[in-house]
Amino acid sequence: MKTRLLFLFLLVYGIQFAQITDSKNLVATDKKLELLADGYIFTEGPISDKNGNVFFTDQPNNKIIRWDEESGKTFVFTDDSGRSNGLYFDKKGNLIACADMDNQLWQFDKKGKHKVIYEDKVNAHNGPNDLWIDAKNGIYFTDPLYVRNYWERDSISKRTGKHVYYLSPDRKKITVVDDKLVQPNGIIGTPDGKKLYVADINDSKTYVYDIQPDATLANRRLFCEMGSDGMTIDNQGNVYLTGNGVSVFNKNGFPVAHIPVPEKWTANVCFGGKNNDLLFITAMDAVYGLKMNVKGVSHGQK
Numbered sequence: 472m473k474t475r476l477l478f479l480f481l482l483v484y485g486i487q488f489a490q491i492t493d494s495k496n497l498v499a500t501d502k503k504l505e506l507l508a509d510g511y512i513f514t515e516g517p518i519s520d521k522n523g524n525v526f527f528t529d530q531p532n533n534k535i536i537r538w539d540e541e542s543g544k545t546f547v548f549t550d551d552s553g554r555s556n557g558l559y560f561d562k563k564g565n566l567i568a569c570a571d572m573d574n575q576l577w578q579f580d581k582k583g584k585h586k587v588i589y590e591d592k593v594n595a596h597n598g599p600n601d602l603w604i605d606a607k608n609g610i611y612f613t614d615p616l617y618v619r620n621y622w623e624r625d626s627i628s629k630r631t632g633k634h635v636y637y638l639s640p641d642r643k644k645i646t647v648v649d650d651k652l653v654q655p656n657g658i659i660g661t662p663d664g665k666k667l668y669v670a671d672i673n674d675s676k677t678y679v680y681d682i683q684p685d686a687t688l689a690n691r692r693l694f695c696e697m698g699s700d701g702m703t704i705d706n707q708g709n710v711y712l713t714g715n716g717v718s719v720f721n722k723n724g725f726p727v728a729h730i731p732v733p734e735k736w737t738a739n740v741c742f743g744g745k746n747n748d749l750l751f752i753t754a755m756d757a758v759y760g761l762k763m764n765v766k767g768v769s770h771g772q773k
Contacts, residue, residue: 742767
């Protein structure tokens with residue numbers, strides 16, 4: 472509450488707690504970070520639909536929230552989310568969620584009704600965390616280990632490791648596509664489907680891979696010396712990483728901007744809004760927005 476009051480004071484009096492650095496003119500002129508909503512426990516997993524509305528999770532409260540781009544208000548999309556963390560829309564407009572309560576992936580229709588599309592039946596996973604969906608509707612997801620106090624599952628010692636997985640479009644085959652990471656977390660692919668970025672948050676590194684025709688990954692190389700909780704990409708190929716605010720790197724891995732956020736931790740980020748130019752940021756118990764000169768990339772929703 473003290474942080475929120477301080478932030479509002481700074482907004483009212485035009486004082487910035489920390490300056491935005493922006494060497495490439497990514498942020499819209501004279502625009503400042505705006506508090507969009509608060510009062511949650513821990514916000515995560517933002518993703519926009521084709522109309523610019525943004526869905527995000529409040530994992531400790533077991534909810535998915537929808538921010539309405541027209542009214543600027545938030546509404547509960549579902550209060551039974553399977554303790555979802557990361558979200559992404561598939562090509563048919565279904566909302567896909569990393570439901571880590573029971574090691575599952577859930578699919579939500581537009582009314583918030585869900586069905587399980589994948590579950591860990593061999594006790595291999597720690598808890599799906601974040602995901603990206605390719606043009607074939609296959610799902611890449613990260614599986615780090617963050618022990619939750621609501622878990623009722625068996626000992627975590629049985630798990631096979633902290634990996635990145637690919638779930639086939641028919642949802643019948645699961646494949647490990649990288650098993651050499653310390654704690655994979657944030658993940659995003661390029662709109663042409665050729666490259667995948669994965670953040671190894673506990674090793675303070677983000678890697679980029681070439682996506683092969685069979686969906687495997689090749690030519691892993693260091694993108695930048697920074698890990699990330701969540702990430703997104705804009706239409707110029709800049710990659711947005713989170714943690715201490717939002718750090719932006721160009722396609723060559725060089726830092727080009729930093730957006731301070733007045734919270735202890737910035738968890739995730741996406742583009743949304745009517746023109747897909749609102750940088751939507753989840754941070755602790757709140758969500759923020761910042762108008763940009765760049766736009767997000769299309770998710771290919773119908």
